[in-house]
Amino acid sequence: MHDKTLVQLARALDAGEFSSRELTQHLLGRIDRLDGELNSFITVTFDQALAAADAADAIRAKGNAGPLTGLPLALKDIFCTRGVKTSCGSKMLDSFVSPYDATVVEKLRAAGTVSLGKTNMDEFAMGSSNENSHYGPVHNPWDLTAVPGGSSGGSAAAVAAGLVPAAMGTDTGGSIRQPAAFCGITGLKPTYGRVSRYGMIAYASSLDQAGPMARTAEDCALLLSAIAGHDLRDSTFVARGVPDYSGELTAPLSGLKIGLPREYFGDGLDPAVEKATREAIAVFESLGASVREVSLPHTHYAIPAYYVIAPAEASSNLSRFDGVRFGHRCDNPADLIDLYKRSRAEGFGDEVKRRILIGTHTLSEGFFDAYYKKAQQVRRLIRQDFLDAFEEVDVLMGPASPTPAFDLGANKDPVSMYLQDIYTIAVNLAGIPGISVPAGFVGDRPVGLQILGSHFTEARLLNVAHQFQQATDWHRRRPAFAEENA
């Protein structure tokens, strides 16, 4: 059961091969046996999961099942979930039980999905390796000595290991696409504003976007259909109709124009990753697509711009964690300032403090224009690069990450860690959608192909990714860890 995709599981439930309760019990058993080694979950909601599975079975018995009824998944611990601990990977929220559901959670619940729990993540989504969680690092199921990528590393590892068929992640600078690539699964970051951010604990509000992580593009389409849609509670949300993402998957790729940004194939790219990426792109040519080189000239400014904008927004967003209304509070504060300072010092980890300090510094008097305003100007140039490229081509392709998953503990320098996101970060600054699909291996470690489109072209990206997955079997490979523990 744990080897099937969402679409296959839905068919099996329809055919009565097993019930949602049996499926849920099977996966809960796997989590119980295997997650000690992976650490991909922070909270497993055994009782709620079985109750939701029973409710789904009852709906199916009445003939009212929808496409997602009774299908299990997991939620990154950044999504507020009513009655369930929502820690965001932080000691600050270790005791926080959310009084409400995020819109994404509400929609998935309404669609009849069964949440098995909350997945591990870098604290407040800050990280590229999932080593910054208060709950310890997540291990990559392909190689337990490797990182799973961050910050949605728990979601990616859980899917890759067959603990759940799908999970929700969030992507602020690559946090869906990079862990999807490192764990050999499919991860979609939708257009900014496509999915409501309400109830998703904010890191950088103008960059954060929720999206699905699953084995296939077909499953991602199913999940995106469930979570996209208008939400008045998110004022940055873009009111726009939701296309039929599953309906467009089978469109042929003949005539598709693919652009390869020359900046994504330069210095710093692991030659073995480049080889796998180019071989994957050749598959598209065999499917009738044409390929040409394009340029995104401001690519190298994306990381500097991001590390002004994201920490600036984070320093503001994280000011709400002050020990007064929710979250960690220090013992015996001498006065109100002492309460704020010690609660925050005790509750936040190192990387979060680093980003709060950078953000506060760059927003402070005398520095605002030189840093924040400048970075937002550069952001417009970066976005314009993409708009210009999409005048020439339909999609862009390149590696999701310059290297495969690196070893746990291998990358201790924050600046070199930041550079890991060189191919993903500009996408968030521009707000366009991107998907990473399994496209090969370097040794035992997976490689992800990143496919980018212009704003609101998720249906096209899913179609392109699906056609690739019809022609290749990289997405069907399973780590030995999952196979040996079948």
Added chain:
Amino acid sequence: MALEHADVQRAAHLARLGLNDDEAAGYVDDLGRILEMVDMLQALDTDGVAPLAHPLDATQRLRADEVTESDQRDEFQRCAPAVENGLYLVPRVVE
């Protein structure tokens, strides 16, 4: 722009983040190198380029000025570290 110990302590105070001198010293080098990387932006001519805050260049929608929420004070205060009679407790501010 080089970063000094006093800059880190100033930012920490503004952010209401308690750091002792040793902890602040530990951040000086990291933050300095991050700012050095960020300083790359200064090389780019952005004269006349309007800053972009929303990636779709959209402005935030306004909603009707209507009460839409119900009273959920008790529920919201259940996760507070200290409350009394429906109020959040903090150390005395006014003597």
